[in-house]
Every structure is written in structure tokens, then in C-alpha cells.
Amino acid sequence: MIQVERVTFRYREGTEPILRDVSLRIPAGSFVGVTGAAGSGKSTLTYLMNGIVPHCYPGDFYGTVRVAGLDTCDTALTDLARVVGSVCQDIDSQMVAAVVEDELLFGLESFAVPHDQVEGRIEGALADMGIADLRHRAIASLSGGQRQKVAIAAILALRPRVLVLDEPTAELDPASSRTVFQLLAGYARRHGATVVAVEQKIALLAEFADRIVVMEEGRVHFDDEPAAVLAHADELLSVGVNCPRSCTVMNRLRQRGAYEGPTCRTPEQAASALREVLS
Numbered sequence: 001m002i003q004v005e006r007v008t009f010r011y012r013e014g015t016e017p018i019l020r021d022v023s024l025r026i027p028a029g030s031f032v033g034v035t036g037a038a039g040s041g042k043s044t045l046t047y048l049m050n051g052i053v054p055h056c057y058p059g060d061f062y063g064t065v066r067v068a069g070l071d072t073c074d075t076a077l078t079d080l081a082r083v084v085g086s087v088c089q090d091i092d093s094q095m096v097a098a099v100v101e102d103e104l105l106f107g108l109e110s111f112a113v114p115h116d117q118v119e120g121r122i123e124g125a126l127a128d129m130g131i132a133d134l135r136h137r138a139i140a141s142l143s144g145g146q147r148q149k150v151a152i153a154a155i156l157a158l159r160p161r162v163l164v165l166d167e168p169t170a171e172l173d174p175a176s177s178r179t180v181f182q183l184l185a186g187y188a189r190r191h192g193a194t195v196v197a198v199e200q201k202i203a204l205l206a207e208f209a210d211r212i213v214v215m216e217e218g219r220v221h222f223d224d225e226p227a228a229v230l231a232h233a234d235e236l237l238s239v240g241v242n243c244p245r246s247c248t249v250m251n252r253l254r255q256r257g258a259y260e261g262p263t264c265r266t267p268e269q270a271a272s273a274l275r276e277v278l279s
């Protein structure tokens with residue numbers, strides 16, 4: 001469980017708070033997507049959960065954050081890292097090794113994972129991400145998308161109870177982005193882990209997340225199930241979030257009384273609803 005209670009935070013170098021009175025309760029085992037316009041505070045929200053704020057970026061911090069019962073302000077980053085696995089927006093800054101296999105090995109050794117489990121964890125995480133063939137490649141020789149998959153594999157190998165990812169598909173094509181979300185949802189289900197993913201592509205969140213949090217100027221604008229959030233396409237647009245076109249079309253039809261079914265989360269649902277409307 002992640003509990004963010006009435007957090008207001010201003011970076012030491014900043015003049016204004018970046019998060020304003022933010023409260024969230026994320027149950028263990030759930031998959032939560034965070035979206036919002038650029039600069040709305042999404043990354044800073046993830047920093048609350050992995051302890052980067054306030055440990056690496058200090059400032060004025062009001063409120064409390066607890067992750068799996070640990071108060072992030074009172075818990076050392078090294079202890080938080082055993083519970084929370086993070087994939088940052090700038091993945092190159094989190095890579096420590098020169099070769100893919102060593103990147104995974106480094107984390108496993110740092111966490112003192114028993115020797116007889118190491119090979120299975122490396123093989124499993126690389127296979128899950130579909131990059132078993134990159135195992136012996138130099139990280140510097142990989143594309144941005146491949147490096148992103150390595151960063152995620154290195155965290156998955158550690159099997160954290162909480163996974164916080166900041167735009168994990170930024171460098172990926174649509175098919176790979178979907179694969180990554182499928183995998184994250186599967187990881188949450190299999191391990192009862194909590195996953196929080198910042199993502200611009202709301203269609204991915206609509207399909208895979210249990211809840212979507214929409215940030216606006218440091219505040220939580222929506223925190224609800226995907227269908228409930230997507231039902232507000234016009235309001236989302238006003239806070240800088242573009243709904244999938246198929247969803248917007250069905251919302252319009254509902255406003256005009258031509259469609260009475262549930263909000264469509266995927267283009268496939270919209271297509272089938274549209275067929276019914278036209279039949």
C-alpha cells in the first residue's frame with residue numbers, strides 16, 4: 001500500500017510548491033497510471049514514492065508518504081530501494097554497467113540475492129522483456145528503446161513489491177509499449193506487486209491500469225477507474241490530456257443520446273459499440 005497524505009512540496013531551488021495538498025491511497029497489488037500535462041508534477045509524485053524527494057531533492061515538505069508501511073522521510077534510500085524498484089525518465093543516469101548482463105547482475109548482487117537464484121532471475125527478466133538476445137551486448141551499442149527494456153528488466157529481476165516507472169515507454173514503438181504494459185500488469189498480478197507508471201499515452205493506461213491519476217498543476221485532478229476518467233474527455237483536454245479519438249467519438253455520441261453503453265476504453269470496444277449503434 002502507498003499512502004500519500006496531504007503532501008505539499010517545494011523544491012529548495014523553486015519559488016512555488018510543485019505538489020499541492022496531494023493525497024492518494026494506492027492499495028497493494030494495484031496498477032496505477034499517472035498522467036497529466038508537462039510540468040504538472042508527475043515525476044515529482046514518483047519521487048515521493050521512491051524517496052528521491054526529500055532525500056536527493058530536499059525542500060519544503062509537508063504531509064506524509066508511507067510505502068509498505070515505511071515513512072519515506074524517515075527511511076534511508078537504501079532501505080526504500082529494497083521495497084521500491086524505480087525506472088527513471090533518464091534511464092542512462094541509472095545504468096551502472098557496460099554490458100547488459102552485468103547491469104542485471106549488479107542489482108542482484110547488491111541485494112544479496114542467493115547465488116542459486118541469480119541465473120534464473122537474469123534469464124527470466126531478459127526473456128520477459130523479449131531481449132534475451134541482448135544479454136552480452138554493450139549497453140552503449142543499444143538503441144534508446146533497447147536500453148529502456150534493459151532498465152526495466154534490471155528492476156524486474158529484483159522482484160520489488162512496489163514498482164515506480166517514469167515514462168517507461170518514452171523510447172518505444174506502439175507495439176513494444178503495449179508489450180511492456182502487458183508485462184507490468186502481469187508482474188503486478190503474479191507477484192501481488194503495486195505498479196505506478198507515469199505515462200503520456202492514456203490509451204495504454206485505459207487498457208491496463210486499475211486506476212488513472214491525472215495531475216494538473218501539482219494537484220490531483222482525477223483519481224478514478226479508467227472508464228470514469230475517460231468519460232470526461234473534454235475536461236481532460238482542458239488539463240492537457242488527449243483522450244483516444246475512438247473514446248472521444250463514443251462520448252460525443254452519448255452526449256447526443258445516440259449511445260447509452262459504457263465508456264469505451266479501447267478502440268476495439270469503441271468499434272464494437274459503434275457497430276451496435278449503426279445496426
Ligand SMILES: Nc1ncnc2c1ncn2[C@@H]1O[C@H](COP(=O)(O)OP(=O)(O)OP(=O)(O)O)[C@@H](O)[C@H]1O
Pocket residue numbers: 011012013014018036037038039040041042043044045057
Ligand atoms: N530538482 C528540481 N528542482 C527545482 N525544480 C524542479 C526540480 N525538478 C523538477 N522541478 C520543477 O517541477 C515542475 C514539475 O516537474 P515534474 O518533472 O515533476 O513534472 P512532470 O509532470 O513530470 O513533467 P514532464 O512531463 O515534462 O516530465 C517543473 O516546473 C520542474 O521544472
